[in-house]
Amino acid sequence: AQKITQTQPGMFVQEKEAVTLDCTYDTSDPSYGLFWYKQPSSGEMIFLIYQGSYDQQNATEGRYSLNFQKARKSANLVISASQLGDSAMYFCAMRADQFYFGTGTSLTVIP
């Protein structure tokens, strides 16, 4: 069965600190993509970062990096040097036969 699991409903981080948002997935497909999206309170879903199942190196995009551990089926998002504007809902997603979304993690950055 295809499934994405985010076990942290809410997280807090001090401004300028790093934070890791957890994501595990389950699929029997050999080829899949892993994605992270940010959803601020205004509602739009913003694409942050992508990792392919065959990629050897972890993806990075600016302050975002994806810690991909294929054997453990995890794809954690690391945000370095947190900013107040990072406060939002974060969704992990997997694309195999279709897109599957996790339930999201609400991140609050504390000044």
Added chain:
Amino acid sequence: DAMVIQNPRYQVTQFGKPVTLSCSQTLNHNVMYWYQQKSSQAPKLLFHYYDKDFNNEADTPDNFQSRRPNTSFCFLDIRSPGLGDAAMYLCATSRVAGVNSPLHFGNGTRLTVT
């Protein structure tokens, strides 16, 4: 900038009164999607178009219909909105349906049913 645009940003409709939400894209992507997202939940796929081919999710109510008159535009019609249809409706596109193709979302339309 190439983008996905949804109108209106906020929509209020009365119980049972048909409503149409619109989405346009300048990305020239082949695939367009409609998602429903209720508060504190993940987006739920309603249907998608691959070019002109319509794909309905099995659990999408018949009350929801969609039209894609051309590559750039896609509409979501709710024939008889109920209170339970109040939600954020997100339009998204992807260039193709491959595993490495991200979804690009519009700003969403927040629907209120009174």
